[in-house]
Amino acid sequence: MSRASVLVVDDDADFRSLVRGELVDAGYDVTLAAGAEEGLQxxxxxxxxxxxLDLVMPGKSGCELLREARQMGVQSETVVVTAYPESDMAGQCLEAGAFELLEKPFSSRLLLSTVAHAVERSRLLRTATLYDASRAVFASQDPGAIPQVIVETAASALRADQASLMVPEGPHHLVVAYSKGFPESARGSYVVRIGEGIAGRVAEEGKPVLIVGPAxxxxxxxxxxxxxxxxxxxVYPLLAGTRLVGVLNMSRVHEHTPFRPADLELASVFASQALLALENVSLVRKAVHNERLAFAGRLAAELTHEVANPAAFVISNLEFLLEELRPASGPGAAERLAAARDALEGARRIARVVGDMRGALRGEEKELSTCDLNDAVRFALRMSALQVSNAEITTSLGDGVQVRGDEARLGQVFLNLLVNAGQALAGRPDARVRVTTERSGDEVRVMIADNGPGIAPADQRRIFDAFFTTKRGESGSGLGLAISREIVSQHGGELTVESEVGKGSRFIVKLPAAG
Structure with a gap:
């Protein structure tokens, strides 16, 4: 525990020196002031x-000092030293919030005992405040509101002007789950790489820090x-063993009184409760998530069985129709032939997806081959033509975008992203979608951008979670982006999003280039 601190305010230099010596010998940090004005400073x-503090001093009295200190927000326990404990002024000090009156002259033993009790009361009251804040966190009935409750109660209990809770986003980044008091430029989808910045370094080292003055x-x-x-x-890391659960940041901007080591100790009390609350939320979500996945697994097993045979019939009949349409001529013949080809390609991809699903359920791994991402993108554009028909589509397909992978599954990713873009742009008269592929060094990127409504910062870190959806009604299962990210991850890549409310979204697929 950090050393307790005492401010001695008295106009008698000999008295200040005597008291300072006694307190320093007892292990206290002591600061001296020769009068009320210096004490307030x-x-x-x-x-x-x-x-x-002394009750009677030139200029402002000890009682006036105490009242002004309380108006400044000073919560320190106050011991008033006086030769006249029965005076009206002494009584006024007690009414103003003084902890104890210490009558002059007094013994060293009485001084140390009184100060020790005042320190104990000061720290107990602050700890009680934090435990009250902790109860508020656990009292929340909405798991999604826990980050907000943690931040707001931490800011209140520790008298912070700014506070935020950051949580891991993948293995390398932190994102803001909730913030309070930060300027507009620092809000939104603020992302920190672990190991960089203050929060990133604290997350990497796993040790809380107290910073006094500019970082x-x-x-x-x-x-x-x-x-x-x-x-x-x-800045306090929330760790479950060695696993990072979050980083709690608290800052004082407007209040000139800096945090002290004692505040860091109190923050540790609150941090432990915040960690428990976040872990409880995580356990509840995992239980629900696992139950949903188990149900989805059972449903997938049934679907693969029920879809496989009809898909085979559809493919067989489409192949027959395609052969019949090849020699046809006349108005619309070419369009009918193209429609049949697209239908056959779509049916074959359905069959491949069903086969992949069946293999995944059996624990089989599919062998990858070199494929051109432009082909997968073109397929996705054809298959999503109806869903994005109200949007102006522009493409910029680069060269050298070959990867080692499964073209059908990667096409599924791009199809999901395009369909999502179309749904986000529904009813927008100036709807636009831009699809770009490019190679940069050893990396291939596919970017699908729209000028839709954008994604709220609070939702951006959850949109890749299974069963999470921002779509209303029955238009979204909450699985498309989760499956897409899993497919990209299985190919050694990364699927991320950049979005700003009111300006649109851009999804970026990064994959290792082949050769």
Missing amino acids: KLAGENVDVLL SEDPRFRGVRAHGRVHSSI
Whole structure:
């Protein structure tokens, strides 16, 4: 536990020196002030556990100092030293919130005992405040609101002007789950790479930090740019063993009193409760998720059985129709032939998806081959033509975009993304979709962008979760993006999103290039 701190305010230099010696020998950090004005200046710049002040001083009295300190938000327990404990002024100090009156002259033993009790009360009250905040977190009935409750109660309990909770997004990044008090430029889909920035470094090292003054002046964080002027910060990693669950950030901007080591200890109390709350939410979601996946697995097994035979009949009949249509001529013959080819290709892909699903259920692994992503994109554009018919489609398909993979499954990814774009653009008169493929070094990228309504920051970190959907009614199962990300991941790649509300979204598929 950190050393307790005491501010001694008295106009008698000999008395200040005597009291300081006793308290320092007892292990306290002691600051001195020769009068009320100097004492108020000290309190404006630092937080102390106990305020030990003389009742009668030149200028402002100890009682006036106490009232002004309370108006400043100072919560320190106050011990008033006086030779006249029965006076009206002494009584006024008690009414203003003084913890104890200490009558002069007093023994060293009485001084140390009184200060020790004041420190104990100060820390117990602050700890009780944090436990009350913890109860508020656990009282929340909405698992989705837990990040907001954690941030708002942490900011209130620790008197922080700014607070945020960041959670892992994949193995390498942190995203903001909820924030309070930050400037507009720092809100939204703020992403930090683990190991970079203040929160990223704390997440990597797994140790809480207390920063007093600008972070750029702290040797541990040189070169790090902070948002706005921050006087002090506490950054606390939430760890379940060695597994990172989140990072809690608290900063004081408007309040000049910086955080102290005692605040870091109190933050640890709240952080432990926040961790439990987040883990409870995670367990509930996992239980629901696993139950849904189990049901989906049973349903998939039935579907593969029920769809396989009809798909084979459809393919056989389409192959027959295609052969019959080849020699045909006249108006519309070419269009009918093209429609039959597309239908046959779609049916064959259905059969391949069913076969892949059956293989996955049996634990089989499919052998990958070199394929051109442009072919998979063109297929997806043809298959989604109806869903994006109201949008202006532009494409920029680059060269050298071959990858090692399953063209049919990658085509499914692009089809999902295009269908989602079409649904997001429904009813928009100026709807636009742009599809781009390109190679950059050893990486191939496919980007599908739209000018739709965009995705809310709170939803961006969840849209790849199975069964999560922002679509109303029966238009979304919440599986398309989850399956797409899994397919991309199985190919050694990454599926990410960039989105801004009111401006649109861009989904980016990154895959290792073949050769």
